[in-house]
Amino acid sequence: MTVDKNDVKLIKDSLAKVMVGTGAENLQHGRDFYKYFFTNFPDLRVYFKGAEKYTAEDVQKSERFEKQGQRILLATHILANTYEDLEVFKAYARETVTRHRQFKMDPALWLAFFTVFVGYLKSKNAIDDDETEAAWHRLGKIFNEECQKHLKASGLPSTEGQTA
Numbered sequence: 001m002t003v004d005k006n007d008v009k010l011i012k013d014s015l016a017k018v019m020v021g022t023g024a025e026n027l028q029h030g031r032d033f034y035k036y037f038f039t040n041f042p043d044l045r046v047y048f049k050g051a052e053k054y055t056a057e058d059v060q061k062s063e064r065f066e067k068q069g070q071r072i073l074l075a076t077h078i079l080a081n082t083y084e085d086l087e088v089f090k091a092y093a094r095e096t097v098t099r100h101r102q103f104k105m106d107p108a109l110w111l112a113f114f115t116v117f118v119g120y121l122k123s124k125n126a127i128d129d130d131e132t133e134a135a136w137h138r139l140g141k142i143f144n145e146e147c148q149k150h151l152k153a154s155g156l157p158s159t160e161g162q163t164a
């Protein structure tokens, strides 16, 4: 399977607008992800121990989410930058699942994450066309397939075999 080069370009161009880094603007991009996440998907705060009731204002003031904001942004940049090197991309998907094992997440969230992330990119005006959105969802589909395979192989609950 080969990945569409235009998809890679669209994805990277969107991420260029939420670049990681140490500057005030970069740190704010990261915080903004969790502000968007917790405001629009408040039920998912349950996985973030101690932050289950965090508002956007709490995230803004939090050192934990300043750091975590950079981690999640870096992770999405890694997805974009490894996408054409599919075996590396898939290995990163498996590693991500392994690192989240302790959170006992609903397996459906591995795909749902991309709805959250696309919503965040739109909120940052980093996506303003359907093609880029579709490109992210194609990436998410491949990422999720590998996550579900890995969950299954690890004997953990997966969406494989579940009806939607």
Ligand code: HEM
Pocket (backbone or CB within 6 Å): 044, 047, 048, 049, 064, 068, 071, 072, 075, 076, 079, 096, 099, 100, 103, 105, 109, 110, 112, 113
């Ligand atoms: C809706 C889906 C997801 C949920 C609910 C979730 C939840 C979490 C939680 C609870 C933490 C610990 C942070 C803390 O409590 O301060 C975490 C860390 C992290 N997550 Fe996620 N996560 C999701 C999807 C993803 C995806 C798709 C990626 C990668 C593309 C990712 C990458 C990371 C990274 C890099 C960390 C930092 C810790 C580490 O590297 O192991 N997460 N996540």
